[in-house]
Amino acid sequence: EDQVTQSPEALRLQEGESSSLNCSYTVSGLRGLFWYRQDPGKGPEFLFTLYSAGEEKEKERLKATLTKKESFLHITAPKPEDSATYLCAVPGSYNTDKLIFGTGTRLQVFP
Amino acid sequence: GAGVSQSPSNKVTEKGKDVELRCDPISGHTALYWYRQSLGQGLEFLIYFQGNSAPDKSGLPSDRFSAERTGGSVSTLTIQRTQQEDSAVYLCASSLGGRDYEQYFGPGTRLTVT
Numbered sequence: 526e527d528q529v530t531q532s533p534e535a536l537r538l539q540e541g542e543s544s545s546l547n548c549s550y551t552v553s554g555l556r557g558l559f560w561y562r563q564d565p566g567k568g569p570e571f572l573f574t575l576y577s578a579g580e581e582k583e584k585e586r587l588k589a590t591l592t593k594k595e596s597f598l599h600i601t602a603p604k605p606e607d608s609a610t611y612l613c614a615v616p617g618s619y620n621t622d623k624l625i626f627g628t629g630t631r632l633q634v635f636p
Numbered sequence: 637g638a639g640v641s642q643s644p645s646n647k648v649t650e651k652g653k654d655v656e657l658r659c660d661p662i663s664g665h666t667a668l669y670w671y672r673q674s675l676g677q678g679l680e681f682l683i684y685f686q687g688n689s690a691p692d693k694s695g696l697p698s699d700r701f702s703a704e705r706t707g708g709s710v711s712t713l714t715i716q717r718t719q720q721e722d723s724a725v726y727l728c729a730s731s732l733g734g735r736d737y738e739q740y741f742g743p744g745t746r747l748t749v750t
Contacts, residue, residue: 529678559738559739561741566743567743567744568640568727568729568741568742568743568744569679569727569741570741571738571739571740574738612678612679614679621692621694622667622684622686622692623669623681623684623692623694623695624669624679624681624739625681626671626678626679626680627678628676628677628678629678
């Protein structure tokens with residue numbers, strides 16, 4: 526069964542305290558992994574797409590990496606404005622275009 | 637340019653009533669998705685439209701749920717005989733194509749069934 530698991534469920538960081546969020550997945554034949562950011566009361570906002578193990582992408586204080594079984598979202602020296610829920614998703618197995626989402630990591634960064 | 641828009645932003649309805657939720661995708665996007673997000677839950681896929689192909693309805697939770705997409709653009713999600721467990725945020729997303737393209741989400745419609 527296709528599954529995406531994110532950890533931790535919630536993370537509290539002091540401003541400047543770097544950390545990583547984990548996304549592990551079970552799917553037949555990975556065809557991409559997507560990271561999204563979701564602010565309260567809003568729809569998810571696209572961050573990154575990763576396609577193959579070893580690939581890395583960066584955007585400001587965020588860096589996403591991918592292995593054959595999981596992806597990490599590294600947050601370097603976070604700021605309060607990075608507070609949000611971070612979601613990862615993968616296309617389901619069997620040539621479907623629908624995305625399977627994890628339940629997200631709720632990040633709070635305190636000044 | 638304009639992003640994905642959804643209306644209404646909030647809808648409160650009585651149990652047993654029908655509701656219609658609307659989604660206007662980004663112009664030129666051929667793929668359109670509907671998801672449901674319940675409190676503390678991940679996004680749950682409902683239905684997917686791609687061009688003129690038959691929609692993928694595999695995520696619809698019951699036959700009370702239906703959706704259509706007119707002219708390859710605007711989509712309407714209809715929930716008949718609403719139940720309290722239908723209360724959730726309904727999100728629409730569009731993309732340039734299938735799984736290789738990132739999806740752009742609208743702000744969602746918060747549905748409350750009393």
